[in-house]
Amino acid sequence: MKLDPRAKMVMALCLSGLALVYNSPLHLLLLLAVTVALLLSFRFELSAIGSYLKPFLSLMLFLFLIQCLFSPSGRVLLAVGTLPLVTTGGLLTGAGVVLRIVVVTAAAMLLATFSSRDFILGLVQWKVPYELAFMVFIALRFLPVFRDELVNVVTAVQLRGVDLKKVPWGQKIAMYSRLLFPVIYGAMLKAQRLAVSMESRGFRVYPRRTYLRRLNFRFVDYMVMLVFPVITIMLIVLQVS
Amino acid sequence: MAFLEIDQVSFTYPKHDKPVLTEIDLQFDRAGITAVVGPNGCGKTTLTKLMIGVLQATEGEIRLTGRPIADFSLAEIGRRVGYVFQNPDLQLFCGTVAEEVGFGPANLGYEPAAVAERVGFYLDYFELTAYRNTFPMHLSHGEKQRLAIAAVLANEPDFLILDEPTTGLDAYRKRLLEDYLKKIARSGRGMILVSHDTAFVDRVAERVIVLENGRVIEDSRRKGKAADEA
Numbered sequence: 083m084k085l086d087p088r089a090k091m092v093m094a095l096c097l098s099g100l101a102l103v104y105n106s107p108l109h110l111l112l113l114l115a116v117t118v119a120l121l122l123s124f125r126f127e128l129s130a131i132g133s134y135l136k137p138f139l140s141l142m143l144f145l146f147l148i149q150c151l152f153s154p155s156g157r158v159l160l161a162v163g164t165l166p167l168v169t170t171g172g173l174l175t176g177a178g179v180v181l182r183i184v185v186v187t188a189a190a191m192l193l194a195t196f197s198s199r200d201f202i203l204g205l206v207q208w209k210v211p212y213e214l215a216f217m218v219f220i221a222l223r224f225l226p227v228f229r230d231e232l233v234n235v236v237t238a239v240q241l242r243g244v245d246l247k248k249v250p251w252g253q254k255i256a257m258y259s260r261l262l263f264p265v266i267y268g269a270m271l272k273a274q275r276l277a278v279s280m281e282s283r284g285f286r287v288y289p290r291r292t293y294l295r296r297l298n299f300r301f302v303d304y305m306v307m308l309v310f311p312v313i314t315i316m317l318i319v320l321q322v323s
Numbered sequence: 324m325a326f327l328e329i330d331q332v333s334f335t336y337p338k339h340d341k342p343v344l345t346e347i348d349l350q351f352d353r354a355g356i357t358a359v360v361g362p363n364g365c366g367k368t369t370l371t372k373l374m375i376g377v378l379q380a381t382e383g384e385i386r387l388t389g390r391p392i393a394d395f396s397l398a399e400i401g402r403r404v405g406y407v408f409q410n411p412d413l414q415l416f417c418g419t420v421a422e423e424v425g426f427g428p429a430n431l432g433y434e435p436a437a438v439a440e441r442v443g444f445y446l447d448y449f450e451l452t453a454y455r456n457t458f459p460m461h462l463s464h465g466e467k468q469r470l471a472i473a474a475v476l477a478n479e480p481d482f483l484i485l486d487e488p489t490t491g492l493d494a495y496r497k498r499l500l501e502d503y504l505k506k507i508a509r510s511g512r513g514m515i516l517v518s519h520d521t522a523f524v525d526r527v528a529e530r531v532i533v534l535e536n537g538r539v540i541e542d543s544r545r546k547g548k549a550a551d552e553a
């Protein structure tokens with residue numbers, strides 16, 4: 083199926099919005115199924131979601147455990163003395179949090195099914211200033227760069243002989259906070275270098291840009307952009323009331 | 324038993340079908356300078372990444388001091404083998420040049436005074452003292468390269484792997500690096516040097532391994548190099 087990038091953006095926004103509103107794992111699973119079906123219809127390689135989420139796996143596990151332990155409700159499955167450790171309610175809340183992250187990531191992948199040029203073009207035709215559209219695009223592009231940068235730094239730190247798993251928590255936090263700034267700044271320098279190379283190739287030289295192609299909405303695009311928000315708003319109203 | 328053994332190792336990147344390395348069999352002792360040479364893309368960097376456990380062999384086994392490398396954590400490997408990446412941007416992560424050099428020693432538990440002394444020594448040797456408070460990412464490529472080498476050497480590991488350490492260095496800095504590498508070799512530590520720089524390899528290496536299309540096509544010893552120039 084071919085859709086206008088802007089229709090896909092609307093889709094991604096609606097799906098992420100719903101993921102934030104829903105709490106129950108069942109609802110979130112349904113939402114995930116819809117997102118995956120859409121991705122498949124755009125011929126998206128699903129395994130990319132897995133590799134995207136992999137660095138965040140331990141964080142997700144951590145969130146899951148925290149939710150499990152600290153929001154006890156329902157039937158107690160495991161207890162230490164009188165203290166409920168694992169409860170049905172806690173498990174469900176934990177699963178909900180993890181599923182929400184997965185759905186939002188999967189919805190964001192809808193944005194990866196069109197080219198960056200189409201993305202900018204789409205926004206510009208909506209009268210979004212080119213510079214702003216470009217910045218949004220860079221931010222989207224920047225997230226994976228930043229994630230790769232983190233993976234690199236974690237590898238480099240360990241190869242200097244530091245066993246991150248064995249460093250006590252207090253020291254670990256101190257080390258991370260000391261490294262955070264240089265890593266963010268370094269990643270920004272890399273992004274800036276990208277921007278410089280764009281400017282040197284004529285970005286923003288002329289006040290008005292011309293485009294070879296125009297994106298045109300087709301009937302199905304209008305339908306998507308009407309149906310998705312309407313259903314989303316209905317579902318949100320139903321959920322909240 | 325050799326310090327580092329590569330035993331019938333093949334490697335294919337995930338989701339690729341063509342192997343990058345095929346049936347590599349090599350041993351390295353903790354002595355002397357070995358050069359790994361070969362055309363672009365023949366798998367030199369991949370081979371070194373396998374040696375330090377950043378990548379895992381698809382087939383075969385790599386052993387460090389007789390133990391499979393998979394049994395070591397990255398940090399345990401890092402304390403035995405110093406690795407200088409081909410791209411220095413990937414291994415500089417501190418706020419200043421001095422912190423970068425001191426990071427390893429400080430985290431290995433040396434006293435602040437001892438760390439400061441080492442930092443002073445390596446900054447001086449690699450002529451980085453003037454930049455001691457500079458943000459590493461603001462350095463030029465050659466300076467970053469020197470800093471990355473200094474930061475790894477400051478850990479004083481038993482064995483060193485340097486991936487293309489001479490790119491971005493001028494003739495004078497190459498000479499300095501050459502002297503230092505020879506000095507390390509004479510102090511009874513081993514080293515693998517990946518390089519395109521045939522003149523540099525000719526000057527320092529006692530053993531040269533030629534890689535082509537992911538296979539070792541030559542592994543020869545050259546007498547009368549490096550160590551005897553003492």
Ligand SMILES: Nc1ncnc2c1ncn2[C@@H]1O[C@H](COP(=O)(O)OP(=O)(O)O)[C@@H](O)[C@H]1O
Pocket residue numbers: 336339343361362363364365366367368369370
């Ligand atoms: N992360 C990667 N994923 C897939 N293929 C890679 C990756 N890194 C390197 N390669 C491929 O592996 C081959 C060997 O690369 P490399 O080890 O970097 O060669 P060299 O260091 O000798 O120039 C090249 O064909 C390269 O394209």
Ligand SMILES: [Mg+2]
Pocket residue numbers: 367368369409486
């Ligand atoms: Mg290489």
